Amino acid sequence: MASANAIAEIAALIGDAARTNMLSALMGGQALTAGELAGHASVTAQTASGHLAKMLAAGLLALEKQGRHRYYRLASPEIAQALQALMVVAASSPRRHHPIGPRDQALRLARTCYDHLAGRLAIAITDSLYAGGHVVLNDGAALITASGTRFFAEFGIELGTDTSSRRALCRTCLDWSERRPHLAGRLGAGLLLRLLELGWITRIAGTRALEISRAGTIGLSTAFHLPDGWQIPPSP
Secondary structure, three states, rough: OHHHHHHHHHHHHHHOHHHHHHHHHHHHOOOHHHHHHHHOOOOOHHHHHHHHHHHHHHHOEEEEEEEEEEEEEEEHHHHHHHHHHHHHHHHOOOOOOOOOOHHHHHHHHOOOOOOOEOOEEEEEEHHHHHHHHOOOOOOOEEEOOOHHHHHHHHHHHOOOOOOOOOOOOOOEOOOOOOOOOEEEEHHHHHHHHHHHHHEEEEEEOHHHHEEEEEEEEHHHHHOOOOOOOOOOOOOO
């Protein structure tokens, strides 16, 4: 068990608005430079350097070096899960008036959640896989069925058989915008990579949002039997 002081220290680090913006930017799953993170946090390079040093020391971030370049990423999937949980809590808090802009709409439609898919697209796919008997969902846990194993293999998702991995093969993650679970774990990561490989979705620079291509609109509906109107947000 972590001590109260250790929990408070991590909470204080995340609680700074500039550091929160940096961590949120890294929820896209891509490693970013200090300059890019400074831009996301709207702080100077010197200020960003201080923030990054503190988060590295606390184990929130990991550093990767390629030649003269230094890239920062979230240290582990557990860090991403903690941030996602905070996003859900924040989204459930009393709302301030904030008109939804095009960028917010794009994030709600399809986005990355660290290394897996989120948004209405992720929810629609999860619902379809559950209805088709390919996955079983139960209170945060998820299980791939025999038909699911065949389906994912035929779709080109390599899940591997490494039972020593600390990473769950299949689990759910509560979607902060839809308030419903989407798929995570190795299956969720494999699904995101496969959709990117097929060109059905593409990353939008400078944001976690994903764009669905014309081929993707057709392919996703065909492969996952998505219902008509899945892109439309539910009525409040």
